[in-house]
C-alpha cells in the first residue's frame with residue numbers, strides 16, 4: 001500500500017535578486033576600472049572563506065513513500081540487531097545475553113523451519129549487534145564487549161576476531177570501510193582489515209544532531225539507519241552526514257505492538273536486496289519481515305561531491 005505523498009522539501013526559490021531593491025537605481029554608477037578590482041577582492045574573500053551558500057545540513061529531508069510488496073512471517077523470534085542480504089541469503093543477528101546468535105538462511109525460506117544454511121550461538125557473555133558482509137566475510141559486532149567476529153559468508157567458518165573501542169550497535173560498509181554506529185549521533189568508519197578508525201561522521205537533520213542511530217544499511221549511495229525507539233528510517237549523505245530522506249514505517253510498528261506490547265520490540269533491521277532494489281525491514285521480536293519498494297525518485301537533489309555512487 002502507498003502512504004500519502006508528502007514532500008518536505010522546503011522551497012526557497014526566491015533568489016536575492018527577486019527581492020525588492022528600492023535603492024538599486026539610485027546608486028552612483030561605478031567607473032569601469034572599479035569592476036575588475038571588485039571582482040578580485042570578491043575572489044580573494046571567497047578563497048579565504050570557502051563556505052558553500054547552500055549548506056545541505058540546513059535542508060529538510062524528503063519524506064519518501066513506499067509500497068508494501070509482501071510480508072513474510074519469522075517463525076523464529078529474533079531480537080534483531082543486524083540484517084543484510086547477500087546473494088539470496090538473509091543474514092540476521094539476534095541480541096540479548098545468553099540468547100545471542102547469527103543465522104544465515106535463504107531469503108525465500110525465512111518462514112520455514114527446514115534449518116539455516118549455517119548459524120552460530122554466542123557465548124552468554126556476548127550480546128550480538130550489527131552485521132555486514134564485505135569481501136565474502138561476515139562481520140559481527142558485540143554491544144559492550146568490544147569484540148568483532150569475522151566469518152566466511154558461504155560456510156560460516158570463523159575466520160578471526162578484532163577488538164575496537166566503544167559500543168557496537170549497527171554495522172554496514174561502503175566497499176571501503178566498515179561503518180559502525182554506537183547509539184550516538186556519530187558514525188565510525190573503520191579499515192576492514194585492521195579495524196583502525198579512519199574517521200568519524202556526525203549525522204544531522206536540519207542542522208541538528210541525530211542521536212540513537214542503530215541498525216545500518218548502505219544502499220543507493222546513502223546510509224539508511226534505524227533510530228532507536230523510532231519508526232523512522234533515515235537516509236544519510238555519507239559525505240556530509242546530513243539526513244537527505246526519511247521513511248516512516250509506523251504502520252508496521254503499530255501492527256507488531258498489537259501482537260507484542262513489549263516496549264523494547266522496536267523497529268530495527270534494514271536489508272537492501274540489490275537484485276530487485278527492494279528493502280526488507282523488521283524489528284526486535286517482530287513477527288514479520290516486510291519487503292518494501294521505497295520511492296527514491298523524490299531524491300532529486302544532487303548528492304554531495306565525493307559521495308560514493
Ligand SMILES: [Ca+2]
Pocket residue numbers: 082083084171172215216217269270271
Ligand atoms: Ca543492515
